[in-house]
Amino acid sequence: METILAVEHLRRDYGRRGSVTRAVDDVSFTVAKGEFVGVMGASGSGKSTLLNCVATIDTPTAGHIRVEGRDVTAMKARELTRFRRERLGFVFQDCNLLDTLTAFENIALALTIRKTPPGEIEGRVRETAELLGLADCLNQYPYQLSGGQRQRTAAARAIITDPALVLADEPTGALDSKSAKLLLDRFEVLNRQRAATILMVTHDAFTASYCHRILFLQDGAIFSQLERGSRSRRDFFREIIGVVTALGGDQSDVL
Amino acid sequence: MFSKLAAKNVGRSVKDYGVWFLTIVFAVCLFYVFNALETQAVFQYLGSGPTAPTAQAIRELVGMLSVFVWVVLAFLILYASGFLIRRRKKELGTYLLLGMGRGQVARLLLLETAGMGLLALLVGLGLGVLAAWGLSAFTAGLFAVPMTMFTFSVSLPSLGKTALAFAAIFLLVMAYHAFAVSRCRLIDLMQAQRVNQELKSQSLGLSVALFLAGAALLAIAYAMLLTRGILRVDALFWVMIGLGSLGTLLFFRSLSGFLLRVCRSRKKLYYKNLNMFVLRQFNARINTTYRSMTVICLMLLLAVGITASAVGLNNTVEQMAAEELPQDANLVFYPDGEEPADLPALLAEGGFDPETECSFSLAFPVLRSDAGQAITQSVYDAFAGRWGQEAADSFLTREGLNVLADGEAQGAYVNYWYFLADYAGDKNAAETRFQEAVSTLGELGSYSCTTRLETWMELLGTKVLVVFMGLYLGVVFLLASAAVLALQQLTQAADNAPRYRILAQLGAPENMRARSVDIQVFLSFFLPLALALVHTAVGMTAVNQVIAEVGRVDAAASSAVAALLLLVVYGGYFLATCRASRRLARGG
Numbered sequence: 001m002e003t004i005l006a007v008e009h010l011r012r013d014y015g016r017r018g019s020v021t022r023a024v025d026d027v028s029f030t031v032a033k034g035e036f037v038g039v040m041g042a043s044g045s046g047k048s049t050l051l052n053c054v055a056t057i058d059t060p061t062a063g064h065i066r067v068e069g070r071d072v073t074a075m076k077a078r079e080l081t082r083f084r085r086e087r088l089g090f091v092f093q094d095c096n097l098l099d100t101l102t103a104f105e106n107i108a109l110a111l112t113i114r115k116t117p118p119g120e121i122e123g124r125v126r127e128t129a130e131l132l133g134l135a136d137c138l139n140q141y142p143y144q145l146s147g148g149q150r151q152r153t154a155a156a157r158a159i160i161t162d163p164a165l166v167l168a169d170e171p172t173g174a175l176d177s178k179s180a181k182l183l184l185d186r187f188e189v190l191n192r193q194r195a196a197t198i199l200m201v202t203h204d205a206f207t208a209s210y211c212h213r214i215l216f217l218q219d220g221a222i223f224s225q226l227e228r229g230s231r232s233r234r235d236f237f238r239e240i241i242g243v244v245t246a247l248g249g250d251q252s253d254v255l
Numbered sequence: 256m257f258s259k260l261a262a263k264n265v266g267r268s269v270k271d272y273g274v275w276f277l278t279i280v281f282a283v284c285l286f287y288v289f290n291a292l293e294t295q296a297v298f299q300y301l302g303s304g305p306t307a308p309t310a311q312a313i314r315e316l317v318g319m320l321s322v323f324v325w326v327v328l329a330f331l332i333l334y335a336s337g338f339l340i341r342r343r344k345k346e347l348g349t350y351l352l353l354g355m356g357r358g359q360v361a362r363l364l365l366l367e368t369a370g371m372g373l374l375a376l377l378v379g380l381g382l383g384v385l386a387a388w389g390l391s392a393f394t395a396g397l398f399a400v401p402m403t404m405f406t407f408s409v410s411l412p413s414l415g416k417t418a419l420a421f422a423a424i425f426l427l428v429m430a431y432h433a434f435a436v437s438r439c440r441l442i443d444l445m446q447a448q449r450v451n452q453e454l455k456s457q458s459l460g461l462s463v464a465l466f467l468a469g470a471a472l473l474a475i476a477y478a479m480l481l482t483r484g485i486l487r488v489d490a491l492f493w494v495m496i497g498l499g500s501l502g503t504l505l506f507f508r509s510l511s512g513f514l515l516r517v518c519r520s521r522k523k524l525y526y527k528n529l530n531m532f533v534l535r536q537f538n539a540r541i542n543t544t545y546r547s548m549t550v551i552c553l554m555l556l557l558a559v560g561i562t563a564s565a566v567g568l569n570n571t572v573e574q575m576a577a578e579e580l581p582q583d584a585n586l587v588f589y590p591d592g593e594e595p596a597d598l599p600a601l602l603a604e605g606g607f608d609p610e611t612e613c614s615f616s617l618a619f620p621v622l623r624s625d626a627g628q629a630i631t632q633s634v635y636d637a638f639a640g641r642w643g644q645e646a647a648d649s650f651l652t653r654e655g656l657n658v659l660a661d662g663e664a665q666g667a668y669v670n671y672w673y674f675l676a677d678y679a680g681d682k683n684a685a686e687t688r689f690q691e692a693v694s695t696l697g698e699l700g701s702y703s704c705t706t707r708l709e710t711w712m713e714l715l716g717t718k719v720l721v722v723f724m725g726l727y728l729g730v731v732f733l734l735a736s737a738a739v740l741a742l743q744q745l746t747q748a749a750d751n752a753p754r755y756r757i758l759a760q761l762g763a764p765e766n767m768r769a770r771s772v773d774i775q776v777f778l779s780f781f782l783p784l785a786l787a788l789v790h791t792a793v794g795m796t797a798v799n800q801v802i803a804e805v806g807r808v809d810a811a812a813s814s815a816v817a818a819l820l821l822l823v824v825y826g827g828y829f830l831a832t833c834r835a836s837r838r839l840a841r842g843g
Contacts, residue, residue, distance in 0.1 A: 081762065081764050081765075082762075082764075084762045085761075085762025085763075085764070086762075088762075090760060090761075092760075096757045096760065097757075098532065098535075098754055098757060098758075099754075100532075100535040100536050100538075100539040100754070101531065101532065101535050105531050105532075105535065108526065108531065109529075109531060109532060109758075109761065110761055111526075112526050112527065112528060112529070112530075112531060113528070113529070113758070113761055113762055113763045113767070114762070115528070116526075118522045118523045118525070118526035118527065119522070121522075121526045122522075157761070
């Protein structure tokens, strides 16, 4: 299997002399093409820092991050902007849609920014929207959409450019359980049909149970790793809960 | 402690204060320049001669006009202060949350306003003194005033008047701040950052219909203006103004929808870069901005129209003077005795020797003939040779003279004498000596004397009045509209910052975002200007019809001055707004 993402001995320190906080401490892992990987951990475990480093928004103190074999830690600012635009897709907790644009236009914007030929745009947007179950609400503004529809629009926007890697930061954080389930179902569809590689940060065990593999972070280091294999999601969910319990001792801190 | 915090606040929000500061500096500068008219070379010139009462009248008129200008500026500065308060709502909320009393917050704002106001006042006065000097040079050239009058001077009374006028405005601002702080609710202050998502989706079809209706109304108003002329102020005149204003309003109300409609059907344009975003942003704002756009468009019309008419009128008056009197000096002498008068010799005795003082002079008798009064053919030829056939003919018509062949003139009875001359060298010195020499002629007969400089001085009063009033009002309106636009755009840019953050996350490169900001600022600055220019073009056609009745129209000069003013004031604000908006869009 082709490796899309390779994180090698990643370290990220905050602060200066005397009071250094090590947010991420010697983390290494790889994500293969078509994998759906989750990162779990309590607040302050370093999962957001890790995601920001992979997203090239933050610069690591030491170590390397390779996406499709290219070392992003060695890229210059201009190159990085271009790289982010061409190879990465983002889904955020607060979906970050532009309120003045319709759902259709929000999705299309990702293409126009990449200077896609205008003739292709409408067809591709409709195709992707179909995949995410958005066909009926394309002409509505974000404030007219439900939270789940908004988050799926954001997902459509992230996926439409065929990125090498989709990064999702707590995508279900602001959704009710039904919308969350619908969104995750769509993530699975994207993952299967489009062979999209997804790296998702979450602290919700249910959300995480949709992943193929889960990395657990504690105090900036990988504490344990779980593979779903051929198990049912329910079994996988139980196992996740188990690790989470072992991790924190105090569940309320995690969930 | 308070002054320390105030000083820090000013330092930190110096960029927010930027447009506020710029507006006050410009306003102070303008107010001083026009109230310190006595420092103007052309005014010293006008005030020194027999035209002193005219100069005094003009100064009084400017004083009265300044009251009106003061009101406009006060509103402008209050508006700018309101903008600042809105920008800092969260900060003020934090002070209140931390337990500062409302009185204390008001005092803090008072200190800041006082400090910044004082600084702006000083800078503005400094600039004003320099600008008055520059304007003096400009108008001295415009009115061909001797450069000996052109000196650097400062008008202390005007400095005092300007300082007082703006101190009063600052007091108003402080009162407004105190009022704003006392009225605000903490919850509103803390949540002020939240962008309201009130988006009234309007039918694009309706926009197109409204747009066409607006265009039709404007066409009717234009047609009325061009057929009726601008000077007939009756009920229909107000109907015309009303139709024009309503048409302008409808135009801006529906323009964005219309544009959106047109662009959406052109996919190549719509799906290019951030065009989609720009158009949608523009369309989303139009509900709140179309009224101010209309007002700004009409203010620009006044600004450009007044400036252009004033300069146009000035040039027309000047041409009329030149046509009426082609010579520098024009002397008619009726001798008491019968013997022929040698005018050049008489003048030379009086201290004005035509041989050295004039580049050209012509002394000749007016003869009595059968057909009436006449001059000889050779005199006519000399006249036409120097001042042109046309001037010679109009001279004959004006004075009721015929031309006699040189032979027939022999021994004819001499009615009176003419002396026409163009000075050589320093015209003012020559004029003084000429007037002295002419006054000695009184013992020998009666005379009447007109010189170009005298006529000039009389006209100068009118011209100065027209040009200074025109520039004053024109610049004030221009300044007001540019400042209001700049503040609106900055407010919008601040509201748009989160949207640009999203665009950055989506990977839109910096230059693409900057371009989108520029386009938005450009649209809001130049759409009102474009329509205002069309209005002005039609209006000026009507004005020129009026001017054409009394003299020749010089459209080029008036357009050039208006364009220069627009470029400096409006263009300056546009660039400053672009820069500041880009900064707001970049700062994630």
